[in-house]
Amino acid sequence: MHDPVMIIRLANSLTDLMSVCKHDSSIIIKQESFVMSSRMAASLSFEEKEEVYALFEENMKSFYEKTWGLKKEEKMNELFHPAARLFCVHAAPHDGDGEGEAETPRGPIVAFALFRFEWDDEEEPEYPVLYCYELQIRSTFQGRGLGRKLMDVLKVTATKLKMEKVQLTCFTCNEAAMAFYKSIGFEIDEYSPSKAGFPQEYEILSLSSEQP
Numbered sequence: 176m177h178d179p180v181m182i183i184r185l186a187n188s189l190t191d192l193m194s195v196c197k198h199d200s201s202i203i204i205k206q207e208s209f210v211m212s213s214r215m216a217a218s219l220s221f222e223e224k225e226e227v228y229a230l231f232e233e234n235m236k237s238f239y240e241k242t243w244g245l246k247k248e249e250k251m252n253e254l255f256h257p258a259a260r261l262f263c264v265h266a267a268p269h270d271g272d273g274e275g276e277a278e279t280p281r282g283p284i285v286a287f288a289l290f291r292f293e294w295d296d297e298e299e300p301e302y303p304v305l306y307c308y309e310l311q312i313r314s315t316f317q318g319r320g321l322g323r324k325l326m327d328v329l330k331v332t333a334t335k336l337k338m339e340k341v342q343l344t345c346f347t348c349n350e351a352a353m354a355f356y357k358s359i360g361f362e363i364d365e366y367s368p369s370k371a372g373f374p375q376e377y378e379i380l381s382l383s384s385e386q387p
Contacts, residue, residue, distance in 0.1 A: 183303035186292040186336045187258060190215065196335045198262075198328055204320045208267035210281050211328070216259035216289060224255055226284050230311050238346045242376040253308065254289060262328055263287045264321055286312040288325040295339065296366050304381075305333040307343040310352075326359055333384040340364075342381045356380050 189195055192213040202209040219227065228251060239245035253259075266282035289309040294300035307329055312321050326341075333341050342364060345352050361380040368375035 179302050182337045183292055192332060196332050202264065202324060210265045210267055212263050212281065214261045214263060216255045216261055217257050227254060227287060230284065230313055231309060233314065234311050238349050241348055242346055258291045259289055261287050261289045262325055285316045286321040286325060288329055290329060292338065302339040304340045304342045305329055305338045307341060322355060323359060330382065330384060338384055340381045340383050342379060344377050344379055346377050
């Protein structure tokens with residue numbers, strides 16, 4: 176399939192990305208176990224939405240206060256937009272937790288990547304991309320490789336669903352995040368404000384997917 180309209184429509188029609196993209200729900204990093212799930216953001220419970228927002232705010236509030244300002248209602252509308260999806264990483268449950276449940280038991284969310292399947296540019300759309308809106312790791316779980324793992328999952332998802340790129344926005348003042356994304360291959364995208372000579376508070380970064 177090479178029709179970009181059909182590619183993006185198909186991607187947005189999928190509900191089970193774990194099966195379609197053959198992602199393993201079990202993550203083991205340095206002998207520590209986690210469980211990954213794929214969710215539609217709008218389908219999260221009220222408690223889960225509050226948990227996701229709290230993690231976002233913990234990591235990003237200071238950057239928003241330096242730049243765009245943060246209004247919870249507006250940000251909640253973005254995070255839980257009908258087209259938004261998440262790969263959530265949960266702490267592995269202890270033995271016996273969730274016994275008898277039909278689904279794999281999950282602990283609290285310790286990291287997530289929130290994304291949508293969109294066009295590369297709103298004004299002059301050319302091809303579909305996987306746009307990562309948020310990559311957030313709980314502070315006590317940072318430095319363990321979860322961010323790199325989630326970005327690998329996004330890249331595999333983009334490749335399997337024939338997205339042209341993984342794109343994201345990063346505040347220039349978030350130096351640690353900028354350094355991380357560049358270390359895993361992201362570059363300043365052609366649509367980033369700085370490419371047009373306009374200094375901004377953010378850059379658009381992208382990583383081309385590996386198309387067969």
